[in-house]
Amino acid sequence: MENILELQQVSKSFQKSGFLLDQITFSLPYGSILGFVGENGAGKTTTIGCILNTIRKDHGKITLFGREMADADTDIREKIGVVYDGDNFPSYWTAKQLSQIMAGLYKNWDNALFEKYTDEFALPSGQKIGHYSRGMTMKLAIAAALSHHPQLLILDEATSGLDPIMRDEMLDVFLDFVQEETHSILLSSHITSDLEKIADYIAFIHKGRLLMTVSKNELAYQYAVMRCQESQFRSLDPGDVLAYRKRDLQTDVLVRNAKEAAGKYKDIVIDHVSLDEIMLLLIKGERL
Numbered sequence: 001m002e003n004i005l006e007l008q009q010v011s012k013s014f015q016k017s018g019f020l021l022d023q024i025t026f027s028l029p030y031g032s033i034l035g036f037v038g039e040n041g042a043g044k045t046t047t048i049g050c051i052l053n054t055i056r057k058d059h060g061k062i063t064l065f066g067r068e069m070a071d072a073d074t075d076i077r078e079k080i081g082v083v084y085d086g087d088n089f090p091s092y093w094t095a096k097q098l099s100q101i102m103a104g105l106y107k108n109w110d111n112a113l114f115e116k117y118t119d120e121f122a123l124p125s126g127q128k129i130g131h132y133s134r135g136m137t138m139k140l141a142i143a144a145a146l147s148h149h150p151q152l153l154i155l156d157e158a159t160s161g162l163d164p165i166m167r168d169e170m171l172d173v174f175l176d177f178v179q180e181e182t183h184s185i186l187l188s189s190h191i192t193s194d195l196e197k198i199a200d201y202i203a204f205i206h207k208g209r210l211l212m213t214v215s216k217n218e219l220a221y222q223y224a225v226m227r228c229q230e231s232q233f234r235s236l237d238p239g240d241v242l243a244y245r246k247r248d249l250q251t252d253v254l255v256r257n258a259k260e261a262a263g264k265y266k267d268i269v270i271d272h273v274s275l276d277e278i279m280l281l282l283i284k285g286e287r288l
Helices: 046-054 072-078 093-107 111-120 132-146 164-177 192-198 218-223 230-234 259-264 275-284
Strands: 003-012 018-028 033-037 058-065 080-083 150-157 184-188 201-206 209-215 225-230 243-246 251-255 269-274
Touching: 003 046, 018 046, 018 058, 018 184, 018 201, 033 046, 033 093, 033 111, 046 058, 046 150, 046 184, 046 209, 046 218, 058 093, 080 132, 093 111, 111 132, 132 150, 132 164, 132 243, 132 251, 150 164, 164 192, 184 192, 201 218, 201 275, 209 218, 218 225, 218 259, 225 259, 230 251, 243 275, 251 259, 251 275
Parallel strands: 033 184, 033 201, 080 150, 150 184
Antiparallel strands: 003 018, 003 058, 201 209, 225 251, 225 269, 243 251
16 A cells, blocks of 8 residues: 555535536655645645545545545544644633543544643643634644644645744654654645645645646756747747746746756756746646
């Protein structure tokens, strides 16, 4: 069993909004971090809801640990730690009360580990969660997600409320988590710098459709942007163009293989490309 999570042609439609999650297919190997990136409303949270079975998919297949999860499969849920963007717990609870309640929900709840994280994250255990800052509530949610010894972490914008220093510390916590080869993380985020630091794979979603899933190394070392003048752009082989975006004096063109492009188009400037620029070209750009 190579993948901890697999989605095969997963679809979900919403009649009122008209939104369609359209045949999403990707897999997350054991011991890996997959960054799930897209603009607000692209379908990231809907996909996560389908994975967790909190949203009923219309079509497709989702397997976790080699099995499809039903409502009664509490043993699978025990293996998953989840952090959502926003209020994860009632505001009138304290961290100490949260630990007591979680101990009744999870067989493997580890209060000592939870206290270790709350101390490390400087979270006052006797203070009501409603008095925490946004960053503190996100740190508490991460501590809780890690403290029942999950194998899979599903994080929906889990670092968005943190300052840069604490965000960096959380990324180290996530990297430590996947040092165990049976652990993996699905990290949905719009903070592409976080994904560039820790993700092994990147999945791009836009308007409910998965545009691509690719290894971060491939993005870093093979993908590139050609800076074309108008005449150069017109001479391109359409098969080489993943996406393009016209600007005032040039057209930026995303290509999959920088080395091949450099050999084929010797007069065109070719630059390495950041995750931000790839996302911008895939979402805002056009196709030939």
